[in-house]
Amino acid sequence: MAYIDGFVIAVPTENKAKFEQHARTGDSVFIDLGALRVMECWADDVPDGKLTDFRRAVQATSDEAVVFSWIEWPDKATRDAAYEVMKGWIADPSTADRRMDPSRNPMPFDGTRLIFGGFAPLVELAR
Numbered sequence: 001m002a003y004i005d006g007f008v009i010a011v012p013t014e015n016k017a018k019f020e021q022h023a024r025t026g027d028s029v030f031i032d033l034g035a036l037r038v039m040e041c042w043a044d045d046v047p048d049g050k051l052t053d054f055r056r057a058v059q060a061t062s063d064e065a066v067v068f069s070w071i072e073w074p075d076k077a078t079r080d081a082a083y084e085v086m087k088g089w090i091a092d093p094s095t096a097d098r099r100m101d102p103s104r105n106p107m108p109f110d111g112t113r114l115i116f117g118g119f120a121p122l123v124e125l126a127r
Contacts, residue, residue, distance in 0.1 A: 002036070003076040004119045007069040010060035011109040016042065018108035019067065025105045029097050030071050033082035037072040058113045067109075079118065 011019045020040070027038040043066040046054050054066045073079040089096035098104060 001075060002121055002124075003073040003079045004121060005071040005073070005079065006117055006119055007067075008054060008058055008115040009067050009069070009109050009111075010055075010058040010064040010113055011067050013063055013065050015108035016065070022105055022108055023069075025099050027071075029099050030082065032097075033085060034078040035071050035073055035082070039070050039072075041068045043067070057115060064109075076118070076120070 023038075023040045027040065030038050043054070046066050048055065054060075054068070058066060060066055071079075073082070086100070089100060093101075
């Protein structure tokens, strides 16, 4: 069964084009490591909530947009294997895929406010 990694981040609105380029470059690594699909979604209709909301979750400021992203993997084993490869790159950066090199593909957002998690699908409906 598929496995999903989900992300929510705040990106300065002035960095939209930089973010898109960063994502196109970096996300291709996930595809090469076995992901079926990667989606990067720029906020379009993200209302303020009464108790919590996407903007508060990532402490987005008025000059930032919320980005909701996910990676669809064929299964958790493929995802875990991909992350083992990436952990190896952290341990020995000389072996890293150049697309993931922060000096070549810097994050155009504050990564400390990124929310991330892995999810096992519970209900799936499709047409």
